[in-house]
Amino acid sequence: MPVTAPVATQLTQLEQLKKFTKVVSDTGDFESIKEYAPLDATTNPSLILKAVGLPDYMHLMDEAIKAAGAGSSSGQVINRLLVAFGLEILKIVPGRVSSEVDARLSFDRDGSIAVAREIIGLYEKAGISRERILIKVASTWEGIKAAEQLQKEGINCNLTLLFSFPQAVACAEAGVRLISPFVGRILDWYKKNTGQTYAGHEDPGVTSVTKIYAYYKKFGYQTEVMGASFRNKDEILELAGCDLLTISPALLRELKASTDPVVRKLNPDDARDADLKKITFDEKSFRFALNEDAMATEKTAEGIRVFSADIVKLEQLIAQKRG
Numbered sequence: 001m002p003v004t005a006p007v008a009t010q011l012t013q014l015e016q017l018k019k020f021t022k023v024v025s026d027t028g029d030f031e032s033i034k035e036y037a038p039l040d041a042t043t044n045p046s047l048i049l050k051a052v053g054l055p056d057y058m059h060l061m062d063e064a065i066k067a068a069g070a071g072s073s074s075g076q077v078i079n080r081l082l083v084a085f086g087l088e089i090l091k092i093v094p095g096r097v098s099s100e101v102d103a104r105l106s107f108d109r110d111g112s113i114a115v116a117r118e119i120i121g122l123y124e125k126a127g128i129s130r131e132r133i134l135i136k137v138a139s140t141w142e143g144i145k146a147a148e149q150l151q152k153e154g155i156n157c158n159l160t161l162l163f164s165f166p167q168a169v170a171c172a173e174a175g176v177r178l179i180s181p182f183v184g185r186i187l188d189w190y191k192k193n194t195g196q197t198y199a200g201h202e203d204p205g206v207t208s209v210t211k212i213y214a215y216y217k218k219f220g221y222q223t224e225v226m227g228a229s230f231r232n233k234d235e236i237l238e239l240a241g242c243d244l245l246t247i248s249p250a251l252l253r254e255l256k257a258s259t260d261p262v263v264r265k266l267n268p269d270d271a272r273d274a275d276l277k278k279i280t281f282d283e284k285s286f287r288f289a290l291n292e293d294a295m296a297t298e299k300t301a302e303g304i305r306v307f308s309a310d311i312v313k314l315e316q317l318i319a320q321k322r323g
Contacts, residue, residue: 161182172221189299227242
């Protein structure tokens with residue numbers, strides 16, 4: 001009988017995407033992280049709050065309360081809870097995990113630095129090196145300045161709640177390790193305020209990240225760009241080639257279910273030819289530029305409020321547990 005050659009297996013869109021973009025899991029659900037095999041994982045207060053409500057993860061809250069001790073503050077318990085989730089995630093992913101500073105410190109440079117040092121200290125006591133941890137801080141002026149100091153101490157930072165070009169520029173100049181521009185939340189604002197629908201490359205969240213990526217590559221910044229907060233698969237595919245993309249389990253599932261071709265849209269060579277001029281910001285010009293961008297101002301403030309509210313809910317859960 002003639003030997004039949006094996007049929008080549010088609011790669012899923014997720015597998016194709018991983019060839020030129022680091023895929024990060026945007027969840028606190030360990031089983032989901034195992035399923036999609038991301039390089040890194042990121043969490044935030046909302047994701048942690050959702051996770052501790054699930055039976056499989058309730059014990060982490062009890063363990064954090066016990067480890068913190070009777071005289072500890074709720075903030076100390078929450079930091080231990082964040083690290084507890086991070087330690088479990090690091091058993092699954094080969095890369096890094098992001099843990100977030102209390103959003104209520106978004107306008108407190110020194111307070112953010114103190115909490116970041118506490119979180120890193122807890123990871124180090126557990127035997128985890130600093131290279132595997134990213135400290136998430138909001139992209140306010142104070143947050144960026146806190147990250148600048150932390151980076152000098154060898155504590156890598158992930159600047160979150162980033163919605164504008166001025167925020168991205170200030171982060172790069174501060175030497176932060178990574179930024180997380182929020183693609184979907186930008187789209188939400190424009191749809192609400194214009195009544196329009198946006199598809200593909202016209203998506204304002206996509207165009208924002210595309211510009212930031214081009215600027216960083218053109219001027220040689222080492223800060224990594226990680227697109228975040230996606231509303232649909234098209235946004236992800238339009239940013240294929242970005243340094244990293246952090247993706248929810250639902251959208252990872254969609255990417256895994258399709259074998260349609262994925263075309264790289266962002267690459268350093270094209271970015272270096274981008275028609276962009278180098279700019280810089282001091283505190284006054286940064287605050288004014290951010291204020292001039294209604295979307296970025298409103299979405300940054302809204303994000304801080306939402307994350308702060310979820311921190312309060314975590315504190316209430318801790319109080320209930322403690323009786």
